[in-house]
Amino acid sequence: MANVKKTLIATTVAVATLAAPATAFADDGNNIQPDVNGAIEQAQNAVSQTQDTVAQATQATSQTATTPDNTITATTTPAQSDPVSDGQAKVDEAQANDNQAQTNLNQAQTNVDSAQTTVNQTQTQVDNAQTTLDAANQQVQNAQTTVNQAQTNLNQAQQNAGEATNPENQKKAQQALSDASQQLDQTTKQLESANQQVKNAQQEAQKKADSLTAAKNNEAAAKSDKDKADKNASDAKKKADESQKTISQLKAELEAALAAKNDADNAKTTADKNASDAKDGIDAKQKDADAKDDAANTAQADADSKKAAADNADKQLASGSIGFYQWKLASSYKNEDTQFALDQLVKYQNEDWVKIGEENSATSLQNMLDALDMIDKGNEIRRSLGLPEWTVNDADTADAQLAADYNTYSPNMGHVFTGTSQNLAWGYDNPYDGWYTEEKALFDQYAEKNPELRNMTAVEIYMKYPDIYEQTGHYLNIIDPNCDTTGFAITGSLTAAQNFSQKYLYTSGVSVDEYRQQILSYKNALDSAADVYQKALDKANEAKKAAQQAQQELAELQERAQSAQQTADEAAKTAKAKDEAYQKALDAYNAAVKAGQTADSTYAQAKDEADAKQTAYEKKQAATKKAQNEFDEANQQVKTAQSNVDKAQDAVDEAKKQVKEAQAKLDGYTDANAKLAEARKKLAEAEKTLSKAQDEQKTAQANLDKAKSAKADADKTLTDANAKLDKAKADKKQTEAALTDAKNALDGIATKPGEKDDIDPGYTIPSNEEDTGNTGNGGNTTGSNGANGSSNGNNGNATSVNKGMNTADKKNDKTTTYKVDADNKTATATGEDNLAATGVDVAGIAAVSIVALMMGVGFVGVERSVRRND
Structure with missing residues (x-):
């Protein structure tokens, strides 16, 4: 069979554009700086550059051929279709689309952040420009005030210069100043004299007022003393009369109480003697009985404790150190x-x-x-x-x-x-x-x-x-x-x-000897507990018998003395009651006599005091009347003197006014021409300052307008960037869904390839390092030139291409099942129409790759081959 070689070259390019940062400016609030206009122009240039980049990217996108889902696809040689390869290709394509969508989303977020920074900077420029304009407005206002005052001064100088040409006017002005000065001296002396008279009159009136106040206070005090004395005399008379009646009544009661007291005293003396005779010897017997009872109780308690110790001795010895520490806690040895x-x-x-x-x-x-x-x-x-x-x-x-x-x-x-x-x-x-x-x-x-x-x-x-x-x-x-x-x-x-x-x-801690002695004391006491108990018991029985005998003897004595003492007690109670009654009657009588004497003496003193207070009050009334007349007279003198001061002050004020006017008139004639020239000069300087301030005001207003315009442009850019960010987020959701669908579809495919589809068993799937290409100078991560490596990306182009290529030769041996990673067959570059951080539409990257190479941007080509037996 013929070998068919399928080759796919995927090219990716990354372009980075630097946005010029906006330059902020500030003024000191007093001077308008010429750099303000330049700072605003820089901000506007930054905004314009961003907008131009967006426009260029949009045009590039429109010229780029895309698939219906905006995916740039690489040309591949048609190959014989099989379900697994097709399914994997779709997964790879969906994964590439999702990766690009994430890149677009990241770039969109960066664009929003950059736009927000520009908005913040332009807002700062608007604020600074407004501050500068406010300062310029204040300078214009200050300059206008100076001009107005300079014009007034010039008008006065022109008038003085006209009058100064007549010598008679200067002479009259000099004479008027001399006359006014003499009049001021005279009225000033008159005012000083009048003020002194007021001061003297006020001092005299104050003395009279103090005298009147003192006289009124004395009169009021005398009246109060007189009223108190009259009341005291009346009350004292009533008490003296009542005291005499009380004395007569208490004298009769005292005589009867004395007779009863004498009878009771005699009866008590007799009863006390009888009780004393019966009580002889009982106190000594009581002490003896008490001592023997105490001795018996102590001996019995000691015997009881020793019995418990004897009964518990063996048990205590068997308890070892626990018993020792229990004993120690109850002793003086505890710590x-x-x-x-x-x-x-x-x-x-x-x-x-x-x-x-x-x-x-x-x-x-x-x-x-x-x-x-x-x-x-x-x-x-x-x-x-x-x-x-x-x-x-x-x-x-x-x-x-x-x-x-x-x-x-x-x-x-x-x-x-x-x-x-x-x-x-x-x-x-x-x-x-x-x-x-x-x-x-x-x-x-x-x-x-x-x-x-x-x-x-x-x-x-x-x-x-x-x-x-x-x-x-x-x-x-x-x-x-x-x-x-x-x-x-x-x-x-x-x-x-x-x-x-x-x-x-x-x-x-204690010494070894002392600790040993503590243990021995405890142990020896337990060893001898039985003998100690018997001795204590014998001693307790003997003490008990002695105590019983002493108690019997004491009871006999107490019975004899009890009857006599009861009689003596009753007599003593009676005598005491009679004596108390007599003493009470005597105290009451003596108190009444003393009170009567005191009441008589008090009444006599109160009567004399009331008479004296009446006389003193009448004298104080006369003194008050005299002081009031003198005060009224002195107060009238103060009013008269003050009226003279007011008149004198008016005269002085008028004289000062005449002197001031005369001096001003004379001063106006002196060097009138020089002052006129000086006034003209100051007016010209003021008008020049005003003109300069107005120019600066116009410049500041223009700068503010430019800053606001730049701010509006930045706001629009931020709005656009936010819209692109929202679009990138929506696209990311779509690519994620598409990737999920493709993976689900591939998972559902199970096929046994035919003979023509078998892959050489010796074929090795490229490792991650080969797939990712060169990561050297170009800063490449997955066969693409990273943005942070754009400065030296050219250096690695050829090497990256060679190292990024991976070819696997198929052999004739067949396999029964297979699934080849789509990266070994295809490499697709996808993009969405979202803006990257520089405003470049990433969907147009493939279309501008040649331009990118000319600009020095890193380029990576990856070639992968798969050979099949047809």
């Missing part, structure tokens, strides 16, 4: 860590590996004492090194006991319940032989090679030399100067655990 220790042991007491109180457990009292002996050996080492001895801590001890039992009775072994640090040992009679002696020798060997180890803490060695710490960690824990509290535990099987803590963790 802030005792409760923690008890809580730890109770929390884990039901675990299989915890043997609370058992003989071989670390929690037995004997093993606790043995553990203290071990701490003594450790402290010998620390003393030899000059380190502080360890104190024993409840929390560390409880944690160490749990760790020791765990490593004895648990199937696991390892560090648990650690404090700052922990050492463990198994099978040593003296664990320090391994922890300290053996590991110290090893550490010394390391320190000889690395002396810095001796100056490092255990933590520092652990961090920097973990392998050394792993071998000597027990030794380092023992010599750690910061760990000054410890807890040690040992079991019957010689499992040892020692916990170490720093000061900040536990602070309630």
Whole structure:
């Protein structure tokens, strides 16, 4: 069969057009800058360039032949049709269309963003131009005001120049100024004199006013004092009369109360003697009975507590360290860590590996004492090194006991319940032989090679030399100067655990001897509890008998004294009541007498005071009347003086006016011609300034108009770009739908090719790297020249074409089924009529490819071949 070679060359081209950015401008609000017009022209040129590019792209599109769906198709050699190839071709075509639609959509969005930037820039230019125009308007207004004033000054100068030619006018003006000045001096002196007279009159009137105010105040005070004195005298008279009546009545009541008091006192004396005789000896007996009762209660309480201790002694001993810490919490030995220790042991007491109180457990009292002996050996080492001895801590001890039992009775072994640090040992009679002696020798060997180890803490060695710490960690824990509290535990099987803590963790440690004494005190008390209880019980029974005998004797004495005391109590109550009644009557009588005397004296004083206040009030009335007359007279003098001042001030004002007018007249004649020339010059300068300001105003208005026009053009471009963006979005949806349909159709095709359709089994589908072509200098991504590589795209044209070509030779062997990627048969370039970022219609790319080559734009040709056996 003849071999047929089908070749398809797909050509794509990318064109990039740079849009000139709009140039913004600003003015300082005072001066109109000539660069404003140039900035606006640049903005207009940018808008015009964008519009020209859109128009050119539209024309190119109209000249480009497209398929009904705007897809540019490459010419292919007719080939024998088969369903799979045709279906795959449609998928490839739909995929290319969708890819191009996405490119168009991206370009449309870029166009919108670029147009929006131009709109923002032109708006800034409009705002700046408006600010410049506002400043120019203000300058024109200021210049016009200056011109008007200069014209007025010129008119006056012309008048003065005309009059100045007559010498008689100057002489008259000089004389008028001299006369006016003399008149001003005279009236000024008269005004000064009048002002002084007003001041004197005002001062005198103020004195009189102060005197009048004082006189009125004195009169009012005197009136108030007089009224109060009159009322006080009347009230005092009434009280004096009432007091005399009260005194007579209370005197009779006092005499009767005294007789009753004397009778009651005599009866009380007799009853008190009888009660005293009966009470002799009862107080001493009461104290004796109370003391014996207290002794009996104390002895019984002591016996009861010792009985409970005796009953519970065996149980307590069996509870080991839990019982010890319970006892310690109830004693003066407790500290802030005792409760923690008890809580730890109770929390884990039901675990299989915890043997609370058992003989071989670390929690037995004997093993606790043995553990203290071990701490003594450790402290010998620390003393030899000059380190502080360890104190024993409840929390560390409880944690160490749990760790020791765990490593004895648990199937696991390892560090648990650690404090700052922990050492463990198994099978040593003296664990320090391994922890300290053996590991110290090893550490010394390391320190000889690395002396810095001796100056490092255990933590520092652990961090920097973990392998050394792993071998000597027990030794380092023992010599750690910061760990000054410890807890040690040992079991019957010689499992040892020692916990170490720093000061900040536990602070309630005690010496080993003191801790040992605490345990022995607890243990010894339990061992001797039965004997102690019996002795306490005997003592309690003896005390109880003595207390009962004392209570019986006390009861007999109390019965005899009770009757006598009741009689004495009743007599005392009666005597007290009579005495209180008498004392009350006496107090009332004495108070009434004193009140009567006071009332009489008060009335006499009040009468004298009222008479004196009346006289004083009459004097103050006369003084007020005199002060009022003097004030009225002084006030009239002030009014007269003020009237004279007003007249004098009017005269001064008139004289000043005459002087000013005369001086102005004379000044106008002096150098009249020179002033006239100066006025003309200033008017000319003002008119020139006005003309310049008006020119700048016109320029600013023109710039504003141009800026607004550029803004309108930019707005229209943005509107067009948004419309194109919407079209690109709609096209993208269509191409996506078409691609989906094509893929669905291809998936539904299942065929077994005939002999003529078989492909050489040796044919290899091109890899992605071959399909995508050259991605070197040209910036190509899929056989096309990328926009960001347009600056050097020419350099890679020939190479890109050669590397982008892929040919596969078919062999005669047949295959039963196949599906070849459409990229090995066809390459299609598609486009929509949407605008790219530069306004170029991508549908016209194929039509302008030759022009693109002439412009230096990168070009890539891809050739793929498929050979078949016909």
